[in-house]
Amino acid sequence: MSTTTTTQSSAAERSFIDRLRASKFLTELFANRLAVFGLSLIVGMVLIAIFARLTYDLDALTRTQLSTNPTLESPTAEFWFGTDKLGRDIFPRVLYGAWFALKYGTVAVLASTVLGIAAGTVAAYYSDITDNVIMRTMDILLSFPALLLALALITIFPESWGLWRAVAALTLVYTPRFARVVRGAALKVLEDEYIDATEALGANDARVLVRHVIPNCLAPITVQSTLNFGLAIIDIAALSFLGFGASPGDPSWGMMLNEGVKDGLYLDPSAWWWSFFPGLFLALTVLGFNLLGDGMRDALDPRMRETV
């Protein structure tokens, strides 16, 4: 009976310390003007994405508008971002692109985070052979430049998957990074005495990992996810740009850049608006995640805190 009370009180103590640390983390984060700017960029893009998803009809955005709109019109009061070769209004397409980027980016990041957590904690907890098998596999995946591995992996998945093909390939590419971060953090947590205590109380492996190890590794995981978000959005668009992802006509930023560069760049004068606006929104979104991720890392790293 007495053991239970001790663990309970130490757990309560711990969660209190965690809360204290978390609040300090948030104060630190919000004091960083660049991080706040990054966060507002992301919030802005999320709002744009939701607005576009609710307002526009995807079919209408994809269809050619040759009969109603002028083609290759430079930005005007009616067509803010101009029109493309098929007469499609670029402005709503760029807004809808935010929905595409955030939706597919979120799935790629979440999937690789979950896979990375599973691989990393299992490797750290079981050590020896399991650890070696998992981490050496991860090392092999890490011996390829990321975009090239994604290109190679994309051939496995059927073309009919469209953008999900890019998401699936990139999930496998990102998983090793998460696995490494999680394994490192989990090894530290596993040294703590409360893990021994939980085990002594008869908790099974799954309970130890899910209830105690993973929650205590969340900080580094969150930073890695945020930084990886920008990368995922840039890489998904890159694969679409190269022709392995979004289908022609899709209002995804990567596909718009593909069409804008292929068909618009070498026109004289070039139809700059065709690729300029999708790329601008893409770059701003990625910048937002990079600023926020950077700020989070600084706020978590005590060495950084001392200097500021």
Add this chain to the structure above:
Amino acid sequence: MISKRFVAKRLLLLVPVLFGVATLVFAILQLSPGDPAVTIAGERADRADIIEIRHRLGLNEPLWEQYVQFLWDTVNLDFGESFKIQPGTPVTDILADRLPITIELAFLGLFSGLLFGLPIGILSAVKQDTWTDHLSRIGALGGISVPIYWSGPLLIMFFSIYLGIFPISGRIGDFDIQARTGMILIDTLLVGRFDAFLSAVKHLFLPVVVLGIYSMAFISRMMRSSMLEVIRQDYMRTARAKGQGSKITILKHGLRNAFIPVITIIGIQFGSMLGGSVLTETVFSINGIGTLLVEAINKSDYPVVQATVLVFAAMYTIVNLVVDITYSMLDPRINQ
């Protein structure tokens, strides 16, 4: 001094990694849908033809025999013949033509990134929290956030189409230069054609800028944080206390130590230069192995896909090995 044992150990570790890489590439192609024999013969080919091709490629052998054969061929740098891109040509020949182009581009990108990234990072650290620092930090984050397939087209539109300063695409103008190394800047100099060299410089300028921006941004960030850490070390304070001017202190004591962690990311940077070369080559229509890979995937030219991916991974692994060894030479603490 660097111990021979350390180098030998690192070289030995290369073997299982490359073995794993080859296995993964073999697995990826086994998992890819579609029959290579049908790809070669075409959709409407005779059944007999397809059976004949399957036999010739050894596709009827058990999987493990194909695997062993694949490993053996890879060790001998025999990647078979191209199916579609240049049917019948040994893949090794195609790679020999196009690999130097990508290597030249990736190295120039990395080099220009170092050339500008290091001083910017140092300056940013020394002038921490001033406008110089803020500007260079925002610039660096911007550089990482801007995709190559956006900055490239924008630069082409402005400098090549609007201003007409640089050529739009390709590697060189109308010159007949015999390829010796395959790297255009070196080849033109070897034959002493300065006009051709100048043309190549003009052609490569924008692609290198696009690649360089990315690595510059990354390297300057790393250099800044590493330098900041070093500046706060005790030995720096001691040096200042001994009366050395702060500039000399930074140069003599700081740089060498701050540079060490930066070296480790040069290998990773080289990897992103290789990945970036796929995009850069596509944007600027340069015939390196980046565009080769994209074309090969599009045409299901499996031997070419296989070889290109292997070569990319091998280059990346070997550069990282060289970086590791250099690192241990500069920091004896690593070398155990």
